[in-house]
Amino acid sequence: MKKKLAIGIAIIVLIVAIIGYSFYSKIYSPNVPETTSILIPTGTxxxxxxxxxxxxxxxxxxFIWVAKKKNYPNKIRAGKFKITEGMNNxxxxxxxxxxxxxxxxxxxxNQDSFEKLAGRIAVQIEAxxxxxxxxxxxREFLTQNGFDATTALAMYIPNSYDFYWSTNAQQFKEKMLSEYNKFWNDDRISKAKKQGITPLQVTTLASIxxxxxxxxxxxxxxxxxxxNRLHDFWPLQADPTIIFALKEKYGxxxxxxxVLNKDLKIDSPYNTYANFGLPPGPIGMPDISSIDAVLxxxxxQYYYMCASVENIGYHKFAKTLKEHNINAAAYQKWVSQQGINR
Known part of the structure; x- marks a missing residue:
């Protein structure tokens, strides 16, 4: 009788041990085979x-068993999560x-439009x-923060920023406003004032x-x-602004x-041949090097420049119209030789 009782007790202990090990294994045995990152979308x-x-x-x-025991199905959070090799459930x-x-x-x-910027950002975060x-x-956000439709692009300064993958559009916009305000610190604002222009005008000129x-x-x-031109009340006469105006008109x-002579007559506030001062807003998204160049x-004493034909990609600068006309004639001749009509 005692022998049977001992065997029964042993069997019960074994069963309990097996059940206990099963529970322990479900909870504490390594279940992640390799380190990786997973994306959990909002609303999953x-x-x-x-x-x-x-x-x-x-x-x-x-994993499902442990998740349910810990009430995880009711507490799912969105985001990008790093899971590491050897993690248990x-x-x-x-x-x-x-x-x-x-x-x-x-x-x-440098994204030239909000459409391009949105496309670039959308492949990096959930929004x-x-x-x-x-x-x-x-528009309400822009007005509240000193921007309008023509200057809004200035708020987004090309750089690298830390974000969470689950960032939504509103959060992204708010973070970029914060970064914009940090960028325009006292030192940069002081340098803008020294040039007689506002931070938004700095960005506009930097885009040119x-x-x-x-x-x-x-x-x-x-x-x-x-x-020099701006301070001496010359028209900027910047060809990139003419191209911007042409694109606005023709697509x-x-x-x-x-840029042809007839283009210089285009009716646009961005025509810096016909209008004095800076255009209403940036014609693109300047990077930090261009902004700091303006600051x-x-x-x-240069007032003129022309693309160089000897050093492609660079410019020749001149102090007088006579010097500039020589440089411009050489450039026009080179352009015609290349067959560039438009």
Whole structure:
């Protein structure tokens, strides 16, 4: 009788041990085979989340069991999460439920329109391009923060920024406003005042400088030239503004490699041949090098410039109209030889 009782007790202990080990294994055995990142979109339900997780765990059923025990189906958080090799289900669920996202480095360069900017941003965060575009053009937001439709692009300064992947359009816009205000610190504002222009006007002029030359070490010279014209009440006579006006009239997909004399008569506030001073807003999105070139221009007496035919991509600068006419004649001859009519 005692022998049977001992055997019975042993069997019960074994069963309890097996059940206990099974529970322990579900909770604490490593279930993530390799380190990776997963994306959980906003509004994801548990069924969809399981489909996201399944390719990245050894046993999805054990994950589901632990997740339900820890009430994770009711506490799903969106974002990009890094999961590491060897994670067990308890640490995995706690990590995802805790919502501690991995940051991403979001980057954009010189986007000439909100459409292009929205497209560039939408491939890096969860917000789609349409919601971003709507946020960019929010008139109430622009007015409250000192912008309008012509100057709004100035708020977005090309650079790299840390974001969460789950950032929505409103959050992105607010973060960029914060970055804009940080960028325009006391030092930069003081330098703008020294040039007699506002930060928005600095960005407008910088956009012209950016379009005028792709050579970074030439930008301070170009900025100094335009500031000379501006300070001496000359029209800027910047060809990039004419091209901007032509694109506004004939379509952004049109290519204008050469500005013709007839183009200089186009009726537009961006025509810097017909109008004095700066145009209403930036003609593109200048990068920091162009903005800082306007704030720290080269001090010289140049008032004229012309594309160089000896050093393609660079410019020849002149102090007098006589010098400039020589440079311009050489350039026009070269352009005609290349067969560039438009």
């Amino acid at each position: 339900d548990f069924e969809s989340l399981v489909r996201i997780i399944e390719p990245h765990v050894k046993n999805v059923n054990n 308890e640490s995995l669920v706690d990590h995802l439920r805790g919502g501690k996202q991995e940051t991403i480095t979001l980057t954009f360069n 789609d391009s349409l919601s971003l575009l709507n946020a960019f053009n929010d 400088v950016q379009k005028e030359t792709a050579v970074v070490n030439e930008r301070k010279t170009v900025a100094g030239l335009y500031l 952004q997909d049109k290519e204008f490699k050469r 720290n221009p080269e001090d010289h």
